Amino acid sequence: AQSVSQHNHHVILSEAASLELGCNYSYGGTVNLFWYVQYPGQHLQLLLKYFSGDPLVKGIKGFEAEFIKSKFSFNLRKPSVQWSDTAEYFCAVKGDSSYKLIFGSGTRLLVRP
Amino acid sequence: SAVISQKPSRDICQRGTSLTIQCQVDSQVTMMFWYRQQPGQSLTLIATANQGSEATYESGFVIDKFPISRPNLTFSTLTVSNMSPEDSSIYLCSVPLGQGGGYTFGSGTRLTVV
Numbered sequence: 001a002q003s004v005s006q007h008n009h010h011v012i013l014s015e016a017a018s019l020e021l022g023c024n025y026s027y028g029g030t031v032n033l034f035w036y037v038q039y040p041g042q043h044l045q046l047l048l049k050y051f052s053g054d055p056l057v058k059g060i061k062g063f064e065a066e067f068i069k070s071k072f073s074f075n076l077r078k079p080s081v082q083w084s085d086t087a088e089y090f091c092a093v094k095g096d097s098s099y100k101l102i103f104g105s106g107t108r109l110l111v112r113p
Numbered sequence: 114s115a116v117i118s119q120k121p122s123r124d125i126c127q128r129g130t131s132l133t134i135q136c137q138v139d140s141q142v143t144m145m146f147w148y149r150q151q152p153g154q155s156l157t158l159i160a161t162a163n164q165g166s167e168a169t170y171e172s173g174f175v176i177d178k179f180p181i182s183r184p185n186l187t188f189s190t191l192t193v194s195n196m197s198p199e200d201s202s203i204y205l206c207s208v209p210l211g212q213g214g215g216y217t218f219g220s221g222t223r224l225t226v227v
Contacts (some may be wrong), residue, residue: 042217049214067203090155090156100161103157
């Protein structure tokens, strides 16, 4: 069955610290991968996406993610977090020929000023 | 990319009653999706709504409980019927972003059933 695992449920960092959020998926085929962010009181926003090509994807607000096919992973990174990055982050996967988006359980990030 | 207007943004309802949630998109889209986000959990797809046909429901969701309408290419409604406290969740609609890929989401409806 298709699934997405986000191993870190809660992460607490100080400003300027580096961030890496793990995401692993289970899917038997070509995938499209996404990271969404949900700031407090706001709706889901697309942070970045991978469809094909360069496995290192750059998104908004300095975020990037690397698709490692052999590890079925799509980890999210940011070299230096800010207080405004406090939010919940969701990894999601979709089969290339499917419309159905499967979400991970989410990671709540708290950045302390 | 499409902009979705979803309402109501929140509601508190008595058990046994029904609530209809509306999503209006500023462009025509073939597929619209309805998700549920239970407290502290991730998003789960309820159903896919295509204009002109019956909605396709995911495992664990049934039409009698979550009837969906899709009268045209810019609008859809989801009704949560005969509500119980277990239905307390955030309900979101979503549409494809188009050729660029990905999906955009409405602002969600926070439902509390008492």
